[in-house]
Amino acid sequence: MGKPIHFNILGEKYVLKRELGLLENDLMGRCSAHRKIIEVDARLKGFDYKSTMLHEFVHAVIHESSVNQAIPIQLEEIICDQIAKCLCQNFTIYPKAQK
Numbered sequence: 506m507g508k509p510i511h512f513n514i515l516g517e518k519y520v521l522k523r524e525l526g527l528l529e530n531d532l533m534g535r536c537s538a539h540r541k542i543i544e545v546d547a548r549l550k551g552f553d554y555k556s557t558m559l560h561e562f563v564h565a566v567i568h569e570s571s572v573n574q575a576i577p578i579q580l581e582e583i584i585c586d587q588i589a590k591c592l593c594q595n596f597t598i599y600p601k602a603q604k
């Protein structure tokens with residue numbers, strides 16, 4: 506197992522975890538702003554993995570900037586989906602090497 510991957514999201518340290526069992530609960534990933542954890546189902550690969558990771562990453566940005574207090578959750582989901590999809594289609598994104 507490699508080093509855990511961390512993200513700096515507006516000054517808050519989040520950890521990225523691959524979890525088993527999310528898909529069984531109809532989830533590809535989830536973001537806990539309270540626990541500062543981004544979880545992605547361990548079986549996702551390629552585009553599904555990357556777009557899910559970025560979707561949850563955008564949730565974390567929305568929460569850390571308190572934008573979630575100003576928009577309904579349905580709109581937050583659309584924003585996360587569309588930004589993640591566009592980033593995946595236009596950039597090659599890998600988590601930064603961890604020190």
Ligand SMILES: [Zn+2]
Pocket residue numbers: 560564582585
């Ligand atoms: Zn979401």
